[in-house]
Amino acid sequence: MLKKKPVPAPSASWGALAWPDAILPLPLDAQFRPLDERRLGQIAARQLPSCRAVFVAPAASELRPDLVAQLTRTLAERPDIGIFYGDDAVVDGTGQVRSVHCKPAFNPALLMADDYIGFPLLIRIAAFAGLVPDFRQRYPSVAWFRYLLGAISAGIGIDRIPETLIASPLERPKATRTARAHALDRWFETTGVPLRTSPGLTPDTLEIRRTLDPRPTVTLVVPTNQSRPKDDQGRPVEGAKPHVINLLDSLGRSTYPADRIRVLIGDDVADDAIYRGRSDRFALTRMLTTRAPGERFNYAAKMNTLWRAAETDIVILMNDDLVVRRPGWIEALLTFALDRGVGGVGGRLLFPNSKIQHAGMTGGIFDVFAHPWYNRDAAEPTYGDWALTQRDCSAVTGALFATRKAVLDAVNGFDEDFALDFNDVDLCLKMRQLGYRIVYTPFAEMAHHESASRQTSFAPGSQTARFLRRWHDVLAEDPTYSPQLRTDTDVVAPRADATRWITERRREG
Numbered sequence: 001m002l003k004k005k006p007v008p009a010p011s012a013s014w015g016a017l018a019w020p021d022a023i024l025p026l027p028l029d030a031q032f033r034p035l036d037e038r039r040l041g042q043i044a045a046r047q048l049p050s051c052r053a054v055f056v057a058p059a060a061s062e063l064r065p066d067l068v069a070q071l072t073r074t075l076a077e078r079p080d081i082g083i084f085y086g087d088d089a090v091v092d093g094t095g096q097v098r099s100v101h102c103k104p105a106f107n108p109a110l111l112m113a114d115d116y117i118g119f120p121l122l123i124r125i126a127a128f129a130g131l132v133p134d135f136r137q138r139y140p141s142v143a144w145f146r147y148l149l150g151a152i153s154a155g156i157g158i159d160r161i162p163e164t165l166i167a168s169p170l171e172r173p174k175a176t177r178t179a180r181a182h183a184l185d186r187w188f189e190t191t192g193v194p195l196r197t198s199p200g201l202t203p204d205t206l207e208i209r210r211t212l213d214p215r216p217t218v219t220l221v222v223p224t225n226q227s228r229p230k231d232d233q234g235r236p237v238e239g240a241k242p243h244v245i246n247l248l249d250s251l252g253r254s255t256y257p258a259d260r261i262r263v264l265i266g267d268d269v270a271d272d273a274i275y276r277g278r279s280d281r282f283a284l285t286r287m288l289t290t291r292a293p294g295e296r297f298n299y300a301a302k303m304n305t306l307w308r309a310a311e312t313d314i315v316i317l318m319n320d321d322l323v324v325r326r327p328g329w330i331e332a333l334l335t336f337a338l339d340r341g342v343g344g345v346g347g348r349l350l351f352p353n354s355k356i357q358h359a360g361m362t363g364g365i366f367d368v369f370a371h372p373w374y375n376r377d378a379a380e381p382t383y384g385d386w387a388l389t390q391r392d393c394s395a396v397t398g399a400l401f402a403t404r405k406a407v408l409d410a411v412n413g414f415d416e417d418f419a420l421d422f423n424d425v426d427l428c429l430k431m432r433q434l435g436y437r438i439v440y441t442p443f444a445e446m447a448h449h450e451s452a453s454r455q456t457s458f459a460p461g462s463q464t465a466r467f468l469r470r471w472h473d474v475l476a477e478d479p480t481y482s483p484q485l486r487t488d489t490d491v492v493a494p495r496a497d498a499t500r501w502i503t504e505r506r507r508e509g
């Protein structure tokens with residue numbers, strides 16, 4: 001007769017808390033199965049009449065001393081949410097903090113790419129109706145992830161508790177990439193969404209890609225003044241091609257069918273000599289966008305004129321100083337831009353020296369909207385691998401921005417009062433205000449000579465003040481970031497107080 005393996009006991013902190021009848025603690029083993037699986041059956045059968053919510057976390061985790069008060073307050077303050085998740089830390093055998101995972105508000109793209117939610121979970125009993133995790137399927141360790149996918153389909157509200165609630169001696173408690181990919185692919189099949197998974201850019205992340213059949217025609221909207229690359233002293237490089245020609249030449253590397261690509265160029269220069277003799281396979285249209293003598297350049301107004309002239313619904317707004325680095329960049333952008341819940345999609349932009357220019361934008365850093373990891377080496381690790389991971393952002397740069405004309409019409413395009421700066425961020429935030437998501441994807445990667453295609457100047461103080469007034473709430477707390485992350489640096493990192501209770505407990509011990 002085979003002997004049953006002993007059931008591990010939860011850490012001492014589980015028993016040290018005074019759990020009310022309304023909250024049922026559900027500690028998990030190393031495979032994320034409940035230590036007492038009968039509890040799930042009792043929940044499904046409604047045999048625990050006084051229970052209102054279940055707290056789920058690995059049994060080996062240490063729990064925050066004031067956890068019960070936190071959970072009770074959260075349940076009372078957010079009756080609209082069925083599933084909450086909290087931040088978690090990983091500690092070594094001596095209790096030293098190795099990492100802390102500070103999580104954004106519900107972030108669908110990041111969840112698909114890297115199950116950032118993991119544990120702990122606080123789940124209302126009502127959210128278990130017909131959705132009790134099933135550990136009998138392939139990859140039982142992914143049961144809670146599958147449960148979250150089911151909750152999304154059921155329309156159950158999901159949101160964060162922006163506090164570090166557990167400290168785990170395990171690695172980051174979540175299912176493996178292989179198990180998550182299997183669960184996602186089955187979910188996509190069940191829901192009929194034409195998406196599939198493939199390995200991401202890091203060992204633990206996934207790429208989500210749309211099956212494009214048929215492939216829609218897209219218009220690349222490109223403003224230019226025929227500027228040329230400059231050297232370190234700001235002088236034009238002798239014999240260098242104009243930026244817009246380098247961009248057009250690089251489009252030949254794209255895997256998207258050329259007969260499905262239209263390029264609409266808005267040119268400030270009347271002379272068309274640089275375009276003569278080209279034999280591009282994509283359709284190329286040039287519009288003159290010359291200005292009257294003394295008229296100031298207004299990027300927002302120029303782009304509004306251009307996108308409205310596009311003859312396709314899908315448009316990709318682009319600076320002329322881009323060069324294609326990843327052949328599948330259009331497919332990567334359309335994976336999300338074709339989602340009716342998404343307003344716009346931005347890509348990963350690197351300077352020619354392979355340093356990061358754009359990997360999503362974050363509100364509140366330096367009290368404005370900033371580019372995390374700006375001018376950092378692209379090979380350097382970033383917090384949570386975020387620079388290399390698909391995720392929802394509050395804003396992305398307008399230098400590479402895929403969207404639909406219907407969405408641009410809904411927000412009346414760019415605000416032309418923001419002539420040079422802030423117009424792209426303002427556009428994204430207006431879309432989010434209407435309920436659209438903004439997504440960043442590293443699989444649409446370009447080299448970017450930043451600001452080469454426009455005059456270099458700073459926005460007037462009046463425009464800066466107007467932007468800060470309009471978007472004060474997002475600057476105060478960006479939902480796609482975390483209040484437990486620092487805002488005094490563009491290198492994303494946890495605040496010192498994110499793990500205070502852990503270090504205090506370690507000192508006491």
